[in-house]
Amino acid sequence: MPAPSDNWGRWGEGDQVGTLNLLGPSEVLAGLAAARDGRVLSLALPIKGATSGGAAAAVPHVRGRPLPQHYMAIDGADYAAGTRPVGAGLRVADDAVVVSPHGTTTHMDALCHMWAGERLYNGHPADRVRSYGAGRLGIEHAAARGVVARGVLFDVAAHRGVDHLGPLDRIGAAELAAIADSQGSSLRPGDAAVVRTGWPRVWDPRDPGRYQGAQPGLAADAGRWLAARDPSLVAADNAAVQGLDGDGRSTEDLDDDVHLTLLWRHGVHLAEMLWLEDLSSAVAARGRPDFLFIALPLPVQGGTGSPVNPVAVL
Known part of the structure; x- marks a missing residue:
């Protein structure tokens, strides 16, 4: 079976959860140990909707969903x-x-959400993703495991001394490494890497185009840097983890696309559109970037993703 990365076949040819396999008892206990104060913060945007009225438009969402x-x-x-x-x-x-989770609310991507060619992650056949759902790698497999891990915040906006990154800003591997060094907290296998750009702060329902156009996010080398450190999950407060151009699309080719690097090649689930402002303030006041991270997707059979309410326990 041709594999684009070492993680294809790493946990057997039938594997459907990718790097969630790294969350063994010791990794879960390490996550529990990162909670010191017992303070719980939701990292989710609210779900607002109605059959009439503009309530839903008051919450960040991408165009076309x-x-x-x-x-x-x-x-x-x-x-x-x-x-x-x-x-x-x-x-x-x-x-x-x-709810259409992708692009309209805080959500977690399943490993069947994106691929290239005729094979999903781990070589599963892409033709198993049909209009009635995905016969392989659906979000129900992640839901059965859940994500209970040590979370590490990479507060890029705070590192740069800004409220939020600019729309064309990209986060490179060197910057992630510098943040890890400055806060003395390395990313361990099984950790959840949480990246803050501050981008939800720009949302204004009177001017949705500002949020819905170009967005800051991870550059290609940052995706590879994270993948090499075996995170169980990568989460971010923007719409796609990676940066987007003015049309709301990724500009990288297939070799550099961050979704393909993480989801498809390495089996790393992604969580997007988090609200990290409260966590940023709490981590700054606490002086420690690690915490207990919990995310439990809904067991949507064959789903390519699920709304999720991630929480940080400090």
């Missing part, structure tokens, strides 16, 4: 509409939510 839809399947006025009697004063409400 359907906005989340949230409406009440049963609201308080409908409590007596059913066939069963309801006690006096009792009210019932229920929700219906439709």
Whole structure:
């Protein structure tokens, strides 16, 4: 089986979770040990949607993806509409939510989300990804394992002394290495690497084009630098982990595309569109960049991704 990276076949030809295999008991315990204060921070953007109104447009999202839809399947006025009697004063409400995770909310990419040629990660046949779902590498496999790991924040915006990076800024391997050296916290196998650009701060619903055009992110050599350190997951607060051009697309060729380097060649799951502003402040005040990172995707059978509410436990 021709393999574009050493991680194809590393955990057997049937492997469907990639570097999540690195999260053994010792790595999970190392993550638990990174929590010292017991403070919990959500790293997710809110999901706002409606069948009418502009609530969904108030949250960062990329162009061309359907906005989340949230409406009440049963609201308080409908409590007596059913066939069963309801006690006096009792009210019932229920929700219906439709979310396209990629580009509209904080989410985790499955290993079937992107590939080149006729093979998915680890040589699985690409023709198993169909309109009814992915028969290989769906997000349900990551959900069965979960991500409970030591997280390490690479606060690039803070390192540069800015609120957020510029749209054409790229983060290279040398800068990631410099940040690791400056904070005295190396990335260990199984860790979750969390990269802050500050880009969600530029979102303005009156001018969505600023967020939806070019975005800062990882350069090609940064993707390779991370992959060489065996992270269980790479997470970022921009829309694609890597940088995007003015059309909202990657400019790298297949050899340099960060998604292909991490997801396809090395089996590293990605989490995107995180909210890292509160974590940035907490880490600066704490003086330590590591923490317990937890992300549990929904077990969507055959899903190419899932909304996720990552949390940092300090």
